[in-house]
Amino acid sequence: MADEKSRPSVAGSILVVGGGISGLTTALEAAEVGYDVYLVEKNPYLGGRVAQMNKYFPKLCPPSCGLEINFKRIKNNRRIKFYTMSEVQSVSGTPGSYDVTITQNPRYVTSNCTACGDCVDACPVERESGFDFGMAKTKAIYRPHEMSFPMKYVIDGDVCKKDTCVECIKACNYRAIDLKMQPKTFDLKVGSVVIATGWEPYDATKLDKLGYGQCDNVITNMMMERLAAPNGPTKGKIERPSDNKEVSTVAFAQCAGSRDENHLPYCSYICCMASLKQATYIREQYPDAKIYIYYIDMRAPGERYEKFYKKIKDDKNVFFIKGKVAEIEEDPGTKDVTVMAENAMTGEKLRQKVDMAVLATGMQPTGANTKITGDITYDENGFVIADLEKGGIFASGCARQPSDVMGCTKNATGAALKAIQTLVRR
């Protein structure tokens, strides 16, 4: 029965690693019932992958409103302390008492920043936007996206010319730029830890037969989200990368890397729904466009998703072909792409020429490539396995298993409860 006042302040806090939708949810749910939370995010903004999305399925509403509510909740909650541009180096200790080492990378912009944007005009250096998967450029000083939170600019230390340039310093009227900023490492003591490090889109260049990186008009589903997003590189107009042409035929290749022992052996859970959703993006902009979805099995779990699938199936311009895309080729002249598959229903090999192909690449947990040192168990694919018997360290969201946003928020709430239980030693 831990009453708030008798709770020891240090061992009584929770560390949440990752500030995406799962981390935000765990942090907020725990903080709003009275526990102190440290939230550590590697990017210069909170919101993670969800911030890159155009719309949620199946309601087709933009994620921005939900994120905005969460950011407001964070601003109003004194119990959450968050660090952006920070990474957890190591976690050691036992349930109830962990020592955590955190490194914070320099933002080079202080809290004086008002996000006026004068620095951007002054900055002479350009960089590829990772947020837009290289489809757009930003200056070396940039705002990650239109509604990024915290509302501060950031300098990409790898490309900024620092002392040899200082144009941004000259342009800034608020003395908000400090090019001398250094990485700092600090320690925290916490009682429990929730890993919510999320996922990365599987590296499509590894799918060597599918032409990503070789054919201009082969993109990934996450790139499609950015293309369709109003704050994206094309302001929401879906056009193909090679010549900014409007698209009239688009093929989706499901299970691009997922359910494949040579890549990700598991089902990434969201890609079928994501492609169905993205079909609506295209159909909305191009009433005559034809869409071809190549699949092994369409997976639309649950009643609401099934309904959504049925709705898309009723669209006369969306075609479903049972057969995994095995190869994609580019016509060097027109830059059209040809997808190759066997239609398993008719037993015919298909070579279909389309304006653009979208690879429904799957989710790879961040833990596959970046692991936190310490008493954290990862499975062979990089997903965190929480030891519920022992307690202390838990996982939520896609760090745990591939999941949609709804699933993430549910199990993030559950993780908050488990973290609290460790604190009160139940």
Place this chain on the structure above:
Amino acid sequence: MAADVTKGTVQPDLDFIRMLKKSGGDTLKKCMQCANCSVACPLAPDSRPFPRKEMIWAQWGLKDKLISNPDVWLCHQCNDCSVQCPRGAKPGDVLAAIRNMAIGEFAFMKPLAKIVRDKAKLPVLFAIPTVVLLLTLLVTGKLFGFGEGDEVAFSKMFSIPVIDVVFIPLFLLVVFAAGKGVMSFWGALETADAKVGKKRYIKPSPFDFVKYYILPVLGDIITHTRFAKCGGNKSRYTAHLGIFFGFMGLFLVANIDAVTHNLGFHTPYPMLSPPKFIGNLSALALGIGMLLVIFKRKKDEAEGTQVGSYADWSLIWMIVAVTVTGIVSEVTRLIGIGFVAYPVYFAHLVFVFCLFLYLPYSKLAHMVYRTTAMVYAKYTGRE
């Protein structure tokens, strides 16, 4: 238990599935019908490509459909499908297992086929030719010595006429058995196609049949054209070409020797004579080809893209045994070590006998079945 899919019900032949899994197709149940393999295959035609459909037929135990299907033979097993398979279902190995089952199904003199395909019966396999050859020695009175003399000459042990008496009937028997197998295979192919309404009503004349269907296929085989298309597997192409021409060369030389000897020429020919030269070159090609095959297979098996079955390895070792005993007996004959040369030569004859006698039942039967399937594919316009 006939499988009949036309009525909408499937009667799986469970025994067939079990046998298939045992003879190298143990991964077949992993297939999820994603159809990646049909595109990965550089040889599969656009219409009804393989091996996706074969995989589901195999899972359903549709034995009749599988063995009366030319497609399993149009595969040259480059294993591109297995390498790219997202499930490790190894369609390449499953098709090999189906071919192996088909050879057994169409075999003439099935008991002999059973012995060839059963690992436990290996001693019986060798016992048959050994007994035949020992009896031959007994009959010719050479079992307990044949006046070796100084020069090693195998004709002292088995004179050419004796070899002819043993091997010519054997050859005819093999041709007959293989022919019977091929005829029932062809019949099955036609019956299966007739069932789905595909039939050639106007048959070509025998002359046209040879000209338009058999000869082009033989040309294809000699040049290994299809094999060359076979995906990421160049070393297999080279290896098979070496083995193929090695065999052809040796077969040719053996016949030249037999015929010319009977015409009164002295055999064996000296080392630099054309027949001997071709023979030695062929043996070399065979040896190198076999080394490549073994190396490649071991590598693929280590990488897990291929499972070697008894049918594969028994044939490989049999050919290796023929090659090695052939070369050793020749070399020891030339050096003049009789006590090694004669027994090794005897062993060589045993292995050659095996290779011949079991041709219609071992993996070597692919020679006739694949050729038949390729002719059939041409004949029915399936390419």
